[in-house]
Amino acid sequence: MTGQLNTSGSPHIPARFSVTKVMGWVLIALIPAIFALLFYFGIGLIVQITLATLAGYLFEWWSLTWRHQPLKPFLTDLTVPVTAVLFALCLSPIAPWYVAVVGMFFAIVVAKHLYGGLGNNIFNPAMVAFATILVAFPQSMSLWLPPTGLTQFGELQTIDWKHTLSIIFVGIQNSDLAVDAVTAATPLTALKTGLQQGFSQSEIVQGMVFGDFGGLGWEWIANWLFLGGLVLLYKRIITWHVPAAVLMTTVAISTPFYLFNADIYMSPQQHIFSGGIMLAAFFIATDPTSGCSSHRGKLIFGAGVAILTVLIRNFGAYPDGVAFAVLLMNLSAPLIDRLTIPKPYGKKGHP
Amino acid sequence: MAELKDRLSTFHGGLVLKHHKELSAGSEVTEVDRPRSLTISLRVNRGHVSEPVVAVGDRVNKYQIIAQPIHPFGVVVHAPYSGTIRAIEERPTAAPDAESAPCIILDTDDRDDATDYMPPLTEFNRQTLINRMREAGILGMGGAGFPTHAKYDHHTQDMETLLIINGAECEPYITCDERLMLDQPEALIKGTDLLMQAATASRAVIAIEDNLGGVKSLLDKTIKQLGLETIDVVKVPTIYPTGGEKQLIKVLTGLEVPSGQTPLSLGIIMQNVATTKAVYDAVEHNRPLTQRLVTVTGDQVGRPGNYLTAIGTPFYHLLALADCPMSEIDKLVVGGPMMGYPMPSADIAVDKTTNCLLLLTADSSKPDLTTLPCIRCGDCVKACPQDLLPQQLFWYIQGDDLEKARDHHVFDCIECGACSWVCPSHIDLVSYYRYAKSELTYQDYKKAKAQLAKQRHENREQRLEDIKAERQAKRRAKTDKLKNKSQAKQEISAVLDRLKNKPKDDGESS
Numbered sequence: 001m002t003g004q005l006n007t008s009g010s011p012h013i014p015a016r017f018s019v020t021k022v023m024g025w026v027l028i029a030l031i032p033a034i035f036a037l038l039f040y041f042g043i044g045l046i047v048q049i050t051l052a053t054l055a056g057y058l059f060e061w062w063s064l065t066w067r068h069q070p071l072k073p074f075l076t077d078l079t080v081p082v083t084a085v086l087f088a089l090c091l092s093p094i095a096p097w098y099v100a101v102v103g104m105f106f107a108i109v110v111a112k113h114l115y116g117g118l119g120n121n122i123f124n125p126a127m128v129a130f131a132t133i134l135v136a137f138p139q140s141m142s143l144w145l146p147p148t149g150l151t152q153f154g155e156l157q158t159i160d161w162k163h164t165l166s167i168i169f170v171g172i173q174n175s176d177l178a179v180d181a182v183t184a185a186t187p188l189t190a191l192k193t194g195l196q197q198g199f200s201q202s203e204i205v206q207g208m209v210f211g212d213f214g215g216l217g218w219e220w221i222a223n224w225l226f227l228g229g230l231v232l233l234y235k236r237i238i239t240w241h242v243p244a245a246v247l248m249t250t251v252a253i254s255t256p257f258y259l260f261n262a263d264i265y266m267s268p269q270q271h272i273f274s275g276g277i278m279l280a281a282f283f284i285a286t287d288p289t290s291g292c293s294s295h296r297g298k299l300i301f302g303a304g305v306a307i308l309t310v311l312i313r314n315f316g317a318y319p320d321g322v323a324f325a326v327l328l329m330n331l332s333a334p335l336i337d338r339l340t341i342p343k344p345y346g347k348k349g350h351p
Numbered sequence: 352m353a354e355l356k357d358r359l360s361t362f363h364g365g366l367v368l369k370h371h372k373e374l375s376a377g378s379e380v381t382e383v384d385r386p387r388s389l390t391i392s393l394r395v396n397r398g399h400v401s402e403p404v405v406a407v408g409d410r411v412n413k414y415q416i417i418a419q420p421i422h423p424f425g426v427v428v429h430a431p432y433s434g435t436i437r438a439i440e441e442r443p444t445a446a447p448d449a450e451s452a453p454c455i456i457l458d459t460d461d462r463d464d465a466t467d468y469m470p471p472l473t474e475f476n477r478q479t480l481i482n483r484m485r486e487a488g489i490l491g492m493g494g495a496g497f498p499t500h501a502k503y504d505h506h507t508q509d510m511e512t513l514l515i516i517n518g519a520e521c522e523p524y525i526t527c528d529e530r531l532m533l534d535q536p537e538a539l540i541k542g543t544d545l546l547m548q549a550a551t552a553s554r555a556v557i558a559i560e561d562n563l564g565g566v567k568s569l570l571d572k573t574i575k576q577l578g579l580e581t582i583d584v585v586k587v588p589t590i591y592p593t594g595g596e597k598q599l600i601k602v603l604t605g606l607e608v609p610s611g612q613t614p615l616s617l618g619i620i621m622q623n624v625a626t627t628k629a630v631y632d633a634v635e636h637n638r639p640l641t642q643r644l645v646t647v648t649g650d651q652v653g654r655p656g657n658y659l660t661a662i663g664t665p666f667y668h669l670l671a672l673a674d675c676p677m678s679e680i681d682k683l684v685v686g687g688p689m690m691g692y693p694m695p696s697a698d699i700a701v702d703k704t705t706n707c708l709l710l711l712t713a714d715s716s717k718p719d720l721t722t723l724p725c726i727r728c729g730d731c732v733k734a735c736p737q738d739l740l741p742q743q744l745f746w747y748i749q750g751d752d753l754e755k756a757r758d759h760h761v762f763d764c765i766e767c768g769a770c771s772w773v774c775p776s777h778i779d780l781v782s783y784y785r786y787a788k789s790e791l792t793y794q795d796y797k798k799a800k801a802q803l804a805k806q807r808h809e810n811r812e813q814r815l816e817d818i819k820a821e822r823q824a825k826r827r828a829k830t831d832k833l834k835n836k837s838q839a840k841q842e843i844s845a846v847l848d849r850l851k852n853k854p855k856d857d858g859e860s861s
Binding site for chain 2 (some may be wrong): 004019072118236291303329344
């Protein structure tokens with residue numbers, strides 16, 4: 001007979017899952033899209049991911065220290081790399097190094113730890129970071145690279161890893177490259193500026209940066225993100241509610257605009273396949289901490305993200321509105337949650 | 352009214368668990384030898400305490416009544432063996448948290464004098480059967496421990512009743528009900544028939560999980576042999592917690608027990624298979640409930656299996672028989688791994704609801720996991736069979752906003768542990784809900800008491816006020832009278848007149 005039996009509470013069988021595993025699967029699900037981005041836009045993304053992750057861990061360690069929190073469980077839960085990768089995916093591959101660092105400061109210190117750390121953040125940290133730098137460094141966010149496949153036309157040239165590093169760490173002005181020769185607008189920016197200059201949509205999508213059904217390269221990145229999303233659904237890390245609501249509402253809202261005037265409003269397929277809506281549908285709006293908890297709440301939340309995104313894209317000043325749409329819906333999540341408490345067993349049909 | 356549906360329904364959430372039943376299901380039932388002393392609890396689970404009717408030093412016979420209930424929801428307690436009462440004292444019991452309760456400690460002997468405390472039934476009707484359940488001290492042996500006769504007492508006879516025999520042992524590891532169905536199909540079916548008479552039910556259904564091979568065909572064959580075709584055997588999906596009362600009713604009938612009510616409100620009575628067998632024993636063999644099947648299983652158990660154990664047998668006696676070295680055991684759980692209660696020591700004894708002793712080493716019991724903050728992942732929402740929002744409940748309870756937890760239906764939680772198990776942050780959610788429920792109940796009780804006291808106080812104040820007002824009114828009337836001089840003069844003269852006109856003989860006579 002041992003001296004003391006363990007009397008910790010039930011259940012008495014090992015847990016199924018852990019936060020680390022959840023976050024690990026999110027990272028795994030992002031791998032196909034990361035490779036697609038690398039293929040189309042070069043090595044810069046790896047640098048951005050590394051920068052963001054290192055900066056993220058630094059800020060996490062610093063925040064945990066001043067908040068007197070235990071270091072080990074929180075530094076090993078893989079939430080920092082998830083935030084960092086999601087944020088880096090939104091960055092231009094050749095954005096200057098300080099963009100990633102400042103963004104991660106806002107993600108980890110402001111959005112996460114000032115609100116109480118893991119599980120207590122009201123806003124999605126990656127989107128807070130992205131929105132901040134979108135406002136703070138608009139110039140560097142508009143400088144994207146042309147996707148592979150465009151450079152064969154001769155007007156543009158690809159840049160190798162040495163040039164990538166020098167642009168990120170020294171600056172494009174100080175390098176020996178001509179800015180116009182190595183950068184190109186993102187499809188959504190091209191569309192926005194084209195429309196502002198008085199071109200019609202059908203003319204604009206004939207342009208270089210557009211592919212078969214979305215932005216060139218972007219359409220395939222969206223497909224790989226979709227695949228990653230299916231992995232998360234299969235592993236039951238997310239439910240179908242948010243992605244379905246985001247994608248279906250995007251189509252449902254953008255179609256009437258497009259039918260009303262196809263010259264100035266984007267087609268539903270452009271909405272889905274260029275820009276951030278696919279990333280948002282499976283990886284951003286599904287963030288449980290800043291989203292809704294009931295199934296009905298998730299549907300409303302996803303639909304809200306889609307409606308706001310389409311409205312910002314069609315009428316707003318920014319080419320893409322996903323980040324702002326998500327942040328606005330984050331604000332509404334507590335209210336939606338309160339209004340969508342499900343009826344439990346035995347109370348259905350009763351007030 | 353409640354009817355069996357051709358197609359089974361489903362309930363929200365639930366889990367598919369590794370069932371580990373093969374460990375103990377295969378072997379034959381072992382009859383446990385007589386322990387030298389028994390510790391018989393006078394309270395089962397969260398029920399009411401029975402009053403001992405024997406004194407220390409008394410010699411009792413087998414089946415003799417040793418305690419009587421003082422509350423309608425208490426049960427009669429019998430001596431499983433003949434012997435001498437050594438002590439009547441508070442001891443930790445196999446109830447949740449090993450709560451202490453009065454226990455009778457009985458030193459057994461081998462004289463085995465049995466007395467017929469229950470004569471054979473001469474008449475079989477609803478009332479005699481219910482009385483027999485009461486006399487035999489039968490209660491829900493599936494875990495709830497609710498006195499069985501009380502279920503039948505309460506039901507109104509004009510209602511069409513459906514009897515459900517619960518053979519869906521949804522917790523992993525436990526196999527005592529499965530073993531009972533395999534070994535004693537006839538007793539079970541006959542017991543079901545008796546319960547149908549007690550409930551005046553025209554239909555009964557025995558629900559078993561679909562991973563039990565051979566049980567359904569065996570029961571079907573027995574039903575045919577006995578000619579009791581009003582009893583059906585239905586296989587239900589093996590999803591934890593199908594064996595929960597509310598979930599099983601939903602699966603079988605598609606109905607939901609209204610919140611805060613019992614299945615009786617739907618005209619349903621549910622009984623565990625072990626209870627059914629106990630009723631059969633009480634009626635056919637005139638045996639009170641003094642023994643039950645206990646599954647002993649888990650890691651390091653040399654002879655896992657089912658043991659026919661006398662109520663009051665200490666765990667260590669059973670564990671020695673099952674060849675279980677306690678040195679390597681980290682946890683001793685009464686019940687299954689999802690809802691069972693860890694016991695602080697092996698000196699505690701089996702009671703009428705102890706269905707399983709689960710022994711776990713440190714590796715396979717919950718390892719020492721760090722609890723992280725809730726990330727609101729919603730896994731608990733997906734798993735909850737009651738369709739609650741466990742993470743919101745947790746949020747409010749953690750913030751001590753218990754009224755919000757009530758609004759989020761914390762009282763509908765059945766404490767099945769599904770949420771705790773799936774939680775990636777390893778939060779012991781069920782403990783929070785238990786805390787909230789008991790705290791809210793206590794607060795309500797205090798509030799009701801304060802309300803009553805306030806009411807009493809106000810009533811008293813009102814009474815004093817009334818008395819005072821009455822007195823004042825009288826006094827005022829008197830002074831008013833005196834103030835009015837003309838009226839006073841008139842009255843005085845009237846009195847004087849009366850005295851003057853008095854007949855003279857008045858004075859003589861006095």
